[in-house]
Amino acid sequence: MKTYDLRIHEPEPGNGARRVEVLGCLDSHTVVGFEKSLSELLESSQAGYLLVDLSQLNYISSAGISALMGLTHRLRKRGGEVVLLRPTEKVYRVFRTLGFTNIFTICDNEAEARKALSS
Amino acid sequence: MTPQSHPPSALWSSSLDIELRCPVEPQVLALLRCFTKTLATQAGFNDEAIDQIEMAVDEACANVVRHAYKHLGVSPDLCNGDRVTPPGLDDLELPDGPRPECVIKMRVTLGEDRLRFQIIDHGIGANHTPPGVGSIDEFLERGATGGLGIYIIRNFMDEVSFEYPEGKGTVLTMTKYLRHSESA
Numbered sequence: 001m002k003t004y005d006l007r008i009h010e011p012e013p014g015n016g017a018r019r020v021e022v023l024g025c026l027d028s029h030t031v032v033g034f035e036k037s038l039s040e041l042l043e044s045s046q047a048g049y050l051l052v053d054l055s056q057l058n059y060i061s062s063a064g065i066s067a068l069m070g071l072t073h074r075l076r077k078r079g080g081e082v083v084l085l086r087p088t089e090k091v092y093r094v095f096r097t098l099g100f101t102n103i104f105t106i107c108d109n110e111a112e113a114r115k116a117l118s119s
Numbered sequence: 120m121t122p123q124s125h126p127p128s129a130l131w132s133s134s135l136d137i138e139l140r141c142p143v144e145p146q147v148l149a150l151l152r153c154f155t156k157t158l159a160t161q162a163g164f165n166d167e168a169i170d171q172i173e174m175a176v177d178e179a180c181a182n183v184v185r186h187a188y189k190h191l192g193v194s195p196d197l198c199n200g201d202r203v204t205p206p207g208l209d210d211l212e213l214p215d216g217p218r219p220e221c222v223i224k225m226r227v228t229l230g231e232d233r234l235r236f237q238i239i240d241h242g243i244g245a246n247h248t249p250p251g252v253g254s255i256d257e258f259l260e261r262g263a264t265g266g267l268g269i270y271i272i273r274n275f276m277d278e279v280s281f282e283y284p285e286g287k288g289t290v291l292t293m294t295k296y297l298r299h300s301e302s303a
Contacts, residue, residue, distance in 0.1 A: 025152075
């Protein structure tokens with residue numbers, strides 16, 4: 001049973017932002033692979049801007065939220081930013097209930113996300 | 120947006136008790152979430168409450184997988200599902216008596232107006248239960264490194280209690296009440 005996948009896209013022209021798609025679920029089982037892949041990406045590319053596409057993420061646990069927080073801290077420290085793109089209704093509801101909509105940068109579409117990354 | 124309601128299934132016309140016993144394997148978490156979500160949906164909770172129940176149960180079970188049997192060398196590597204045997208396991212001071220069975224037990228009771236979960240392990244117990252954070256601000260102040268799971272359990276369920284029978288293992292009891300407005 002495949003419950004998780006991560007797709008990493010090529011850097012975009014301009015600010016070199018990377019778009020990554022998280023598919024399936026991000027729980028305490030799958031988050032280890034997510035953190036490892038993102039850590040390798042950040043070390044190898046020095047990417048400062050990340051668009052994390054959550055439109056196909058159907059579940060997130062506290063471990064997943066912690067991983068996104070860790071990623072956000074790490075990029076903000078190097079002057080970058082993480083934008084969470086199109087979270088599913090279910091994932092957004094969890095962010096909203098816990099108060100993370102004020103902490104993460106969340107956008108509904110790519111144009112808005114790119115604007116957030118360039119501001 | 121008003122959360123979508125689900126009519127309770129006829130299955131719930133009387134109280135129901137279910138008990139599951141699962142191996143302490145990370146892959147079990149996804150299965151238990153499916154089971155929990157199905158139960159909560161059929162009980163008539165709305166989407167928001169279903170998400171909260173699913174998440175609270177998942178956090179409780181993940182804690183068992185990660186922490187409960189660590190002292191016995193049973194701590195699955197959450198990355199690939201392999202069991203990790205800490206170096207020097209033979210030197211570990213194991214509790215007296217027979218080695219406990221390393222399982223997650225889930226007991227579910229559905230009453231007329233509530234869904235109650237008990238997540239039971241025979242592991243390390245009280246001294247090693249993670250304390251959790253009291254607020255999201257505290258979580259952030261601690262560097263967002265842990266404690267959010269317990270916070271979620273306490274805030275997403277209506278009643279939560281931890282018991283440590285005979286000092287061995289943990290029984291986490293969580294109840295969510297079905298408000299009449301939730302069912303169709």
